[in-house]
Amino acid sequence: MIHMENLVKRYGSVVALDHLSLDIEEGEVFGLLGPNGSGKTTAIGCLLALLKYDKGTITVLGKEMRPDSYDLKKDIGVVMQNVAVFEQMSVLENIDYFCGLYVKDKTRRKELVEEAIRFTGLEDYRKARPKKLSGGLLRRLNIACGIVHKPRLIILDEPTVAVDPQSRNKILEGILELNRQGSTIIYTSHYMEEVEQICSRIAIIDHGRVLATGTTEELKNMIKTGETITIEAVAIEERLIAELCTLPHVFDVTYEEQVLKIRLSSAKHNLVRILNFLTERDISFGRVFSELPTLNDVFLEITGKELRD
DSSP: OEEEEEEEEEETTEEEEEEEEEEEOTTOEEEEEOOTTSSHHHHHHHHTTSSOOSEEEEEETTEEOOTTOHHHHTTEEEEOSSOOOOTTSOHHHHHHHHHHTTOOOHHHHHHHHHHHHHHTTOGGGTTOOGGGSOHHHHHHHHHHHHHTTOOSEEEEESTTTTOOHHHHHHHHHHHHHHHHTTOEEEEEOSOHHHHHHHOSEEEEEETTEEEEEEOHHHHHTTSSEEEEEEEEESOOOHHHHHHHTTSTTEEEEEEETTEEEEEEESOSSHHHHHHHHHHHTTOOEEEEEEEOOOHHHHHHHHHSSOOOO
């Protein structure tokens, strides 16, 4: 559905996109991950022909994307992080307005608006003005305005920022339903559990380049981390941390605020070996956690950065 090849975008001396290449297949829920300033927003702006780029090609559905490619743009829905609705209009009027940009037939438009209201759970708020809505409901309205015309491609830029858990679940369920109905989704988020939950394939970008692409499991298999053991412990001296680093399969140890975190390569019996080490040295410890690699581990190892808001 989308082909981006050797995309270069500069802002003066700053290279925002550095020969970025990306393919997104029709029917995917595609996660686009990267820290702030990585190039995600710039890539989306170029994809939508909102930004001019210095070099490269972009095609959508086999056609070159241009500023006047209205035949392509009518099949795209965009929900950006910053809510973009009209304060002086009601929920229903906002959704109807955005639908009217794509659908001129009044009967069909009415059907689509009502479907979008039901889909986002806004039935009880159709007459409300945006300033009367909670943060979660406002996000739902933003989504309704972006997807009301049933686009084939939907771009969602951090749609769950600062919403309550109930609204977040509603939004994620809605995204998966949109995908089941036939929409291809591009999804950006700093919430790693969301990405693992809904994305079929993921790209990690930084400094305007794609660093890794694959399914969640494929990405986890690319990294050294096989297990992370976290232990609440007191009085861990520097010499003991140095000793821990010499144990088999241990490649990173941190100790902050009485929490010991040990990252190990894939191997059996890691936890038993670590606990025996602490017991033999009469080191007191409390809760112990053992986790398999997460997407945050992938991101940390590939980019050297924690992917957090």
